Structures are given as structure tokens and as C-alpha cells.
Amino acid sequence: MNYNVAIIGAGPGGYVAAIRMAQLGLSVILIEENKLGGICLNKGCIPTKALYSATKLIERAEDAQAMGIEFTTPVIDLEKLSSWKEGVISTLVDGTAALLKANGVTVYQTRGRLEGTGRVALSTGKTVDAERIVLATGSSPIEIPGFTFADPHIWSSDDALALREIPRRLLLIGGGVIGLELATIYNRLGSKVTILEMMPEILPGIDLDRRTIATLKRALKAQGITVRVNTAAKSIEETSEGPVVQIGDGDAVAADRILLAVGRRPNSADIGLETVGIEPDRRGFVPVDKKLQTSAPGVYAIGDLVPGPMLAHKGSAEGLNLAASFVGQNYPLDYQTIPQAIFTDPEIASVGLSEARAREEGQDVIVGRFPYAALGKAQGMRETQGFFQVVADAKSKRLLGTQIVGAEASALIAEAALAVQNGLSLETIADSVHAHPTLPEGLKEAAEAALGRAIHAVNR
Numbered sequence: 159m160n161y162n163v164a165i166i167g168a169g170p171g172g173y174v175a176a177i178r179m180a181q182l183g184l185s186v187i188l189i190e191e192n193k194l195g196g197i198c199l200n201k202g203c204i205p206t207k208a209l210y211s212a213t214k215l216i217e218r219a220e221d222a223q224a225m226g227i228e229f230t231t232p233v234i235d236l237e238k239l240s241s242w243k244e245g246v247i248s249t250l251v252d253g254t255a256a257l258l259k260a261n262g263v264t265v266y267q268t269r270g271r272l273e274g275t276g277r278v279a280l281s282t283g284k285t286v287d288a289e290r291i292v293l294a295t296g297s298s299p300i301e302i303p304g305f306t307f308a309d310p311h312i313w314s315s316d317d318a319l320a321l322r323e324i325p326r327r328l329l330l331i332g333g334g335v336i337g338l339e340l341a342t343i344y345n346r347l348g349s350k351v352t353i354l355e356m357m358p359e360i361l362p363g364i365d366l367d368r369r370t371i372a373t374l375k376r377a378l379k380a381q382g383i384t385v386r387v388n389t390a391a392k393s394i395e396e397t398s399e400g401p402v403v404q405i406g407d408g409d410a411v412a413a414d415r416i417l418l419a420v421g422r423r424p425n426s427a428d429i430g431l432e433t434v435g436i437e438p439d440r441r442g443f444v445p446v447d448k449k450l451q452t453s454a455p456g457v458y459a460i461g462d463l464v465p466g467p468m469l470a471h472k473g474s475a476e477g478l479n480l481a482a483s484f485v486g487q488n489y490p491l492d493y494q495t496i497p498q499a500i501f502t503d504p505e506i507a508s509v510g511l512s513e514a515r516a517r518e519e520g521q522d523v524i525v526g527r528f529p530y531a532a533l534g535k536a537q538g539m540r541e542t543q544g545f546f547q548v549v550a551d552a553k554s555k556r557l558l559g560t561q562i563v564g565a566e567a568s569a570l571i572a573e574a575a576l577a578v579q580n581g582l583s584l585e586t587i588a589d590s591v592h593a594h595p596t597l598p599e600g601l602k603e604a605a606e607a608a609l610g611r612a613i614h615a616v617n618r
């Protein structure tokens with residue numbers, strides 16, 4: 159079988175690349191050993207966000223009392239919740255299959271492996287020949303010494319999303335994005351959650367200002383989630399009361415389940431890299447150049463398999479960029495302006511530079527902030543925690559970065575991302591008429607504040 163392009167892996171990197179390449183007239187085969195949509199649709203973005211929104215109702219129901227509306231205590235039917243979440247996933251997986259079909263992509267549901275230049279061996283015994291091969295095999299959760307997923311007390315994010323039980327005490331090892339999102343969900347479901355993070359701060363490695371992290375930490379504390387930073391899980395002991403995790407100096411934390419969320423490693427083993435001479439880096443990532451080409455001519459790699467933020471939309475953007483370059487077109491890809499959303503309570507979303515990073519880089523910046531509490535819409539929603547922050551170049555007033563912590567931050571960041579990605583100025587945002595009363599007014603007011611002319615906050 160001969161194709162222009164063979165893609166291994168149908169996550170948001172691979173399937174998006176496949177659709178766009180087919181739209182551009184290339185013959186494409188997409189090889190996937192599991193379900194279409196990859197980790198994102200099946201065990202990542204979608205199930206977490208479905209459960210995030212379902213469990214938000216529990217919190218809202220409790221909160222409604224203060225607005226004069228009382229519900230009885232919510233009853234959680236775990237089986238029904240789980241099958242609703244599975245329904246969401248299968249709707250999207252079926253939709254992806256339909257889109258691939260409609261665009262003329264050939265899909266093979268089997269394992270694929272590079273077998274020298276221009277060839278993929280399938281586990282069915284067949285081979286596929288293609289002018290170009292795209293590796294989009296994604297990533298898997300990491301274990302740490304002494305803690306393995308073979309231990310029935312230890313969960314990966316996959317186990318947590320399977321929603322088999324609500325542990326009374328849940329210990330999360332890892333205070334990164336995935337850990338915090340699952341902590342939020344299980345806390346709402348009623349678990350007593352403790353998070354251990356070995357670094358001095360939660361969300362390590364993400365360019366967020368201290369004020370943003372501090373706002374989240376205050377909220378986590380108020381929700382009854384215990385966060386212990388500078389704390390590494392050393393070993394696990396089984397006792398008659400359940401597992402106990404040693405954290406050094408004779409200190410230990412008892413739990414009913416332990417959720418290991420310490421990161422993910424790229425799926426670069428056993429995909430035949432050696433057959434074309436590609437050497438993964440020391441963490442297992444496949445190195446690529448600016449054109450996403452590996453060291454082997456005609457072999458490209460995208461998504462979680464290559465260095466960079468492990469985000470679905472980053473993988474998709476790489477797929478779109480690659481598709482365009484295959485036909486001599488351009489699709490912009492700027493890693494500095496990829497937005498990120500974190501589904502904690504409150505949500506955090508950011509794009510571009512933090513204030514601290516901009517100053518570290520020696521940039522002369524102006525900063526504007528605006529609190530949710532000053533927005534009429536936020537007051538009416540009883541969602542007054544958090545703020546909007548914009549960072550701009552002092553001279554040109556070009557927006558360099560935005561951080562939003564508060565309700566719907568994940569959606570609100572889109573306007574800031576558009577501005578940062580297109581080099582727009584504070585004035586462009588401030589002078590654009592925003593509908594009232596809405597949460598996006600917070601971004602406009604933060605831009606006004608940076609310019610010293612906020613209307614609904616005192617300018618200092």
C-alpha cells in the first residue's frame with residue numbers, strides 16, 4: 159500500500175494532521191492501536207473536563223444556599239456519572255471517525271512500527287509504504303521508585319478517570335496540572351485530598367506569577383485540600399488500616415488510594431526508531447528541527463512525543479503546521495504564545511509571558527490587574543474570586559502576556575491569546591466595546607488599568 163503520508167497515532171496531534179493533510183490533497187493513512195482521539199479524548203482532556211463540569215454542580219448546589227435557593231444534599235450515582243462520561247467520550251470518538259472518513263483518510267486500527275525509511279510494519283503482518291511518516295504516538299504516565307501501578311492501591315490518571323470508587327482519603331503524589339485537576343474533582347466528590355509536591359511550589363515548570371499561585375493555594379485550602387510542598391513521597395507501607403506513605407523525618411501520610419501524577423513520558427520505545435537511526439533524548443523525547451523533522455529524512459514527529467508543553471492543542475497546531483509545510487504553505491507555530499488552561503477551582507489560564515518572566519528577560523513592562531469582584535457579572539454569579547492580569551511592553555503597549563485566575567478563565571483566555579499571537583496592543587483591547595455584563599469585561603478593564611484609566615477600579 160502506497161500513501162503520501164502515514165501517521166502513527168490518532169491523538170489530537172495525529173488525527174488533526176491527518177484531516178488537514180487529506181484536505182490539502184494528500185493520500186493519508188492513520189494507524190491507531192487503541193481508540194481514535196488518543197489520550198486526550200479517551201483518558202485525558204475530555205473525561206477530566208466532563209467530570210470537572212459535573213462535579214462543579216455539587217459545589218454550585220451548596221453555594222446556591224447563599225442566593226436563597228436550597229437543594230437537598232446531592233446524591234452521587236458513580237455508575238451513572240461514569241456512563242455519562244463514557245457517553246461524552248464515545249460521541250466524540252465516533253465524531254472523529256466520521257470526520258476522518260468524510261475527509262478520505264484511511265484508518266487502520268492496529269499497532270504500527272517504523273521499519274526503515276518510508277515503511278511502517280503493522281501488527282497484522284502487512285506493511286505500508288509512504289513518502290513521509292509522521293510519528294504521533296503520545297505519552298504515558300510515569301512511575302517512581304517504590305510506587306508502581308501494579309500496586310492495587312496506586313492509581314494512574316487512567317484509574318482515577320475510570321471512576322470505580324470515591325476513596326475516603328486520597329493522596330496525590332504530584333502537584334502539577336493533572337494532579338491538581340483530579341484533586342479538584344475527587345475533593346468535590348467527597349474525598350479528603352492531600353497533595354504532595356516535591357518542588358517548592360505547586361504547578362512547577364509553568365510560567366505563572368506568584369500572585370496567581372497564591373490565589374489558587376488559598377482556594378484549595380478553603381476547599382479543604384491539603385497541599386504539602388517540598389515534600390517527596392519516599393516509600394509506601396501496607397498496614398491493616400491501608401497504605402501509608404513515608405515522606406521522611408518519621409513523617410507519613412495514610413490514605414485509602416494513592417494517585418501518582420508525577421508526569422508523563424513520551425511513547426518512543428518500540429516504535430522502530432532504531433530502524434531509521436533516530437535517537438530519543440535522555441527523557442525519551444524524539445528530537446525534531448523547526449520543521450518537525452526528525453534526524454531521519456522523511457520522518458516527522460509531533461505532539462507529546464516531542465519536547466514542549468504536553469498539551470492537546472500544541473500537538474494539533476504542530477499537525478496543522480506540518481500539513482501546511484508538506485504542500486509548501488505556511489501555518490504559524492509560535493511556542494511562546496500557546497495558551498494553557500488549568501481546570502482547578504478557580505480555573506487558571508495563561509498565555510505569553512508572566513510579569514516575573516518578562517522582567518527576568520529585562521523587558522520594560524507595564525502591568526494591569528482587575529479583580530473579578532469588581533465585575534457585575536461575577537457578583538451575580540457568586541464567582542468573585544480571582545483577577546485578570548495583563549503584561550505589556552511599556553513603550554509599544556504590545557500585549558506580552560495574560561494570566562486569568564477565576565471562573566471561566568479557560569474560555570476567557572481566548573481573547574488574550576488572539577491578542578498576544580497577533581501582537582495587538584493594550585489599546586486594541588481597551589478600546590474594543592465588550593458586551594455588558596460579561597466576564598470578558600475583566601480583560602478590557604485590566605488593559606485599561608495598565609494604561610492608568612480603568613473605569614471600575616481606582617487607578618493607582
Ligand SMILES: Cc1cc2nc3c(=O)[nH]c(=O)nc-3n(C[C@H](O)[C@H](O)[C@H](O)COP(=O)(O)OP(=O)(O)OC[C@H]3O[C@@H](n4cnc5c(N)ncnc54)[C@H](O)[C@@H]3O)c2cc1C
Binds near residue numbers: 169170462
Ligand atoms: C488526565 C489528563 C488530562 C489532560 N487534560 C488536558 C487538557 O485539558 N488540555 C490539554 O491541552 N491537554 C490535556 N492533557 C494532555 C493531552 O491529553 C495530550 O497533550 C495529548 O493527548 C497529546 O496528543 P498526542 O496526539 O501527542 O498523543 P496522544 O493523545 O497520547 O495519542 C497518541 C495515540 O497514539 C497511539 N499509539 C501509540 N503508539 C502506537 C503505535 N505504535 N501504533 C499505533 N498507535 C499507537 C496511542 O494509542 C494513542 O491513541 C491531559 C492529559 C491527561 C493524562
